[in-house]
Every structure is written in structure tokens, then in C-alpha cells.
Amino acid sequence: MPTYDYIIIGAGASGLLLADALGNDRFFSDKSILVLDRDQKNKNDRTWCFWEAGKGQFDDILYRRWPKIHFAGEKLNIKPEIAPYSYKMLRGIDFYNHYLQKIRAYPNVDFLEESVQELAEKNDKVLVLGKNQTFEGRYIFDSRFEYQKLKSQSKYPILQQHFLGWFIQTDRPVFDVDTATFMDFSIPQKGNTRFMYVLPFSTTEALVEYTLFSENVLEKTEYEKAIEEYIAQDLGITEYTITDIEQGNIPMTCHDFAQENTNRILKIGIAGGWAKASTGYTFYSSTRRVTQLVNHLKLNKPLKDFQKKNRFWFYDLLLLDILFRSNHLGRDIFESLFRRRKPQLIFKFLDQDTALPEELYIMAAPKPWPFIKALWGRLF
Numbered sequence: 001m002p003t004y005d006y007i008i009i010g011a012g013a014s015g016l017l018l019a020d021a022l023g024n025d026r027f028f029s030d031k032s033i034l035v036l037d038r039d040q041k042n043k044n045d046r047t048w049c050f051w052e053a054g055k056g057q058f059d060d061i062l063y064r065r066w067p068k069i070h071f072a073g074e075k076l077n078i079k080p081e082i083a084p085y086s087y088k089m090l091r092g093i094d095f096y097n098h099y100l101q102k103i104r105a106y107p108n109v110d111f112l113e114e115s116v117q118e119l120a121e122k123n124d125k126v127l128v129l130g131k132n133q134t135f136e137g138r139y140i141f142d143s144r145f146e147y148q149k150l151k152s153q154s155k156y157p158i159l160q161q162h163f164l165g166w167f168i169q170t171d172r173p174v175f176d177v178d179t180a181t182f183m184d185f186s187i188p189q190k191g192n193t194r195f196m197y198v199l200p201f202s203t204t205e206a207l208v209e210y211t212l213f214s215e216n217v218l219e220k221t222e223y224e225k226a227i228e229e230y231i232a233q234d235l236g237i238t239e240y241t242i243t244d245i246e247q248g249n250i251p252m253t254c255h256d257f258a259q260e261n262t263n264r265i266l267k268i269g270i271a272g273g274w275a276k277a278s279t280g281y282t283f284y285s286s287t288r289r290v291t292q293l294v295n296h297l298k299l300n301k302p303l304k305d306f307q308k309k310n311r312f313w314f315y316d317l318l319l320l321d322i323l324f325r326s327n328h329l330g331r332d333i334f335e336s337l338f339r340r341r342k343p344q345l346i347f348k349f350l351d352q353d354t355a356l357p358e359e360l361y362i363m364a365a366p367k368p369w370p371f372i373k374a375l376w377g378r379l380f
């Protein structure tokens with residue numbers, strides 16, 4: 001049976017970032033590493049966006065970047081510069097091609113197409129049962145994610161960031177290529193937290209995405225109708241063609257994903273709780289988690305000790321408690337934040353890089369009463 005020191009299940013964002021970090025580090029050169037995915041990863045199945053200050057590790061493979069963002073609420077409409085940050089976009093396919101090529105070049109890393117069905121943990125090893133083959137690994141990093149399993153817990157509310165987007169092409173120039181619409185809440189909220197997200201790639205091409213932070217997904221036609229109306233009424237575009245479609249949903253929850261970890265199996269990526277609970281952004285924070293994980297492995301610490309809750313987890317929990325019970329309050333909360341605080345500080349806060357005084361300053365921006373109620377509910 002093929003045997004490896006580390007087996008990474010899933011060659012998506014977290015799996016490939018981890019495989020690259022291990023393959024690229026001489027510390028792990030005597031470790032054998034296997035990456036398994038049920039797909040060949042040769043499709044552009046998503047676009048990742050993130051904000052980053054200055055230069056970054058993905059700059060060479062970025063598709064676009066924007067120096068300004070657009071935020072709109074009920075009464076607010078701003079297009080601030082976000083320097084030193086820029087809002088960056090990476091296409092899934094460019095990421096997969098780049099990282100698969102890199103990991104194939106490492107002598108100690110193998111990549112195989114295999115659908116993993118089950119894991120069987122023994123004392124000092126784990127059997128990875130694939131559809132066609134079985135492997136043996138000393139440590140497993142598993143990015144398979146199951147929504148149904150998450151839904152079966154009730155301790156923490158579960159919202160979803162769910163969206164459907166159209167890539168459109170217009171005949172005449174209409175888009176401002178310097179500005180990504182980060183959140184446009186000026187659309188009907190219908191009792192939820194709903195916004196439009198627009199990424200212009202050129203003056204005639206953009207991704208227009210209808211996004212909700214809410215408990216349940218919508219019928220496909222409802223997303224489509226909202227996008228159609230927005231393109232016609234808000235963007236004033238009458239002639240366009242849809243060139244592609246993107247759809248997804250990302251869990252927003254403070255559920256303790258780490259409870260599934262053992263000393264041989266660590267869940268990574270969304271399955272490991274790496275998605276920021278209050279926003280669904282996962283990609284950029286995964287790069288940081290991978291760095292922390294590599295350091296953790298170097299220190300030979302038990303996998304079970306990898307993830308710890310911090311105060312940002314609690315801030316996210318309060319926001320999710322509010323949005324779960326009163327989903328319509330989302331617009332008001334985000335609008336107050338962007339009205340009263342600079343986007344740079346908001347980004348820093350969402351990156352969990354702020355100090356306590358900055359966090360208190362951020363949290364003083366929205367109306368306090370829903371947060372006090374949520375805090376009371378959690379404490380007592």
C-alpha cells in the first residue's frame with residue numbers, strides 16, 4: 001500500500017497552499033507528501049478576491065486589481081481610495097495551474113486524482129480509502145467539507161454567504177476599471193442582508209453578483225431577476241451578453257470545526273473553520289493559517305492543539321447572532337461602519353490585525369443596542 005508522511009485531501013485553495021508551503025521548505029524535504037483530489041482542477045470554477053496592502057505572493061498570477069472600492073447603503077454612496085491596500089482578484093484556474101505545476105516539481109510531493117471516501121484512524125497511522133486505491137498516511141490534512149454535517153449542530157447560528165453572478169459584456173464602455181463595487185446595499189433588502197458586488201474587468205466587461213448573508217438560499221430565478229433589474233436600473237445598461245455564470249455559498253458560522261480534529265487528522269480550509277465567520281472571506285486568511293500550520297508542524301506539536309479561539313471569534317459571534325435573529329439589520333450595521341470608519345481600518349479589523357483600542361473604536365460605529373442584546377444573550 002502506498003505510504004506517505006503527509007496526505008492532503010483536496011487540491012483547492014487550502015490544500016495547494018499547504019502542499020506548496022511544505023514542498024518549498026527544506027525542513028520537510030525528507031517527508032513524503034501526497035495530494036489527492038477528485039477533480040483534475042483544470043476548470044475556472046471560482047474567482048477569489050481579497051484585499052492586500054502593497055505587494056503580495058499572488059501578484060504575478062492576479063487577473064485584476066482595483067485601487068478604489070464602491071460602498072453604497074440606503075443613504076451612503078462612497079468610492080474611497082484604499083491605499084496602501086488594493087482589492088485583488090485571482091482566477092481559480094490561474095491559481096490551480098500555477099500551484100499544480102509548482103508542486104509537481106517538488107521531488108517529495110505527488111498529486112493524484114482520487115475521490116476519498118473514508119478515513120480509518122489506527123494508533124500510528126491513518127488509512128485513506130479512495131474510490132480506486134487505499135493509501136496510508138501518518139498525518140492527514142483534510143479539506144472535504146460537508147454542509148449537512150455542519151447543519152446538524154445547533155449551538156451556533158449558521159448563515160450562508162450565497163451568491164449568483166453573471167459575467168457580462170456590453171457593447172459600449174460603461175464600467176469604471178479603477179473601482180470594484182465591494183457592497184452595494186442600495187437594492188431592496190426584503191428582510192435580509194442583500195447586496196450587489198461588481199468587479200469590472202474592462203470598460204465593457206464585469207462580474208455582477210447578487211449576494212446575501214442569510215440563512216437560506218434562494219430560488220435561482222430570484223438571483224437572476226435581481227441581477228437583471230440591477231443591470232437595467234442601477235447600471236443603466238440595456239444591451240449586454242452573459243458570457244459566464246458563477247455561483248456559490250460559503251458558511252458563516254462560529255461552529256467549533258476544530259472539535260473534529262484528532263492528533264493525526266486535521267481539517268483545513270472551510271472544513272477547518274478557516275472562513276471568516278462574519279464575511280465568508282477565506283482565501284487570504286488561508287495563507288496565514290498555512291504559515292501557522294507549517295510552524296506548528298515544525299515544533300512537532302499535536303495537531304489537536306492547532307486552532308485556538310480568540311477575541312475576533314467572539315466579535316464574529318455577536319454579529320452572526322444579530323444577523324441570524326434580525327437579518328434585516330445587516331445593511332444598517334455595514335452602512336454605519338463605512339460611514340464612520342475608514343475602509344483601511346475596516347480591512348485591518350477583518351484581517352484580525354487590529355489592537356483592542358481600534359476594535360472598540362470600530363465597534364462604536366454601529367448602533368450599540370443589537371450588540372448589547374447579543375452580548376447579553378451569550379453571557380447569560
Ligand SMILES: Cc1cc2nc3c(=O)[nH]c(=O)nc-3n(C[C@H](O)[C@H](O)[C@H](O)COP(=O)(O)OP(=O)(O)OC[C@H]3O[C@@H](n4cnc5c(N)ncnc54)[C@H](O)[C@@H]3O)c2cc1C
Pocket residue numbers: 009010011012013014015036037038039045046047048049050114115116117143144145246247248249250268269270271280281282283284
Ligand atoms: C464561486 C466561489 C467564489 C468564491 N469567492 C471567494 C472570494 O472572492 N474570496 C474568498 O476569500 N473566498 C471565496 N470563496 C470561498 C472559497 O470557497 C474559499 O476561498 C476557498 O476555495 C476554500 O478553500 P478550501 O480549500 O477550503 O476548499 P476548496 O478550494 O473548495 O477545495 C476543496 C477541494 O477538495 C476537493 N474534494 C472534495 N471532496 C473530495 C473528495 N471526496 N476526495 C478528494 N477531493 C475532494 C475538491 O475537489 C476541491 O478541490 C468562493 C467560493 C466559491 C464557490
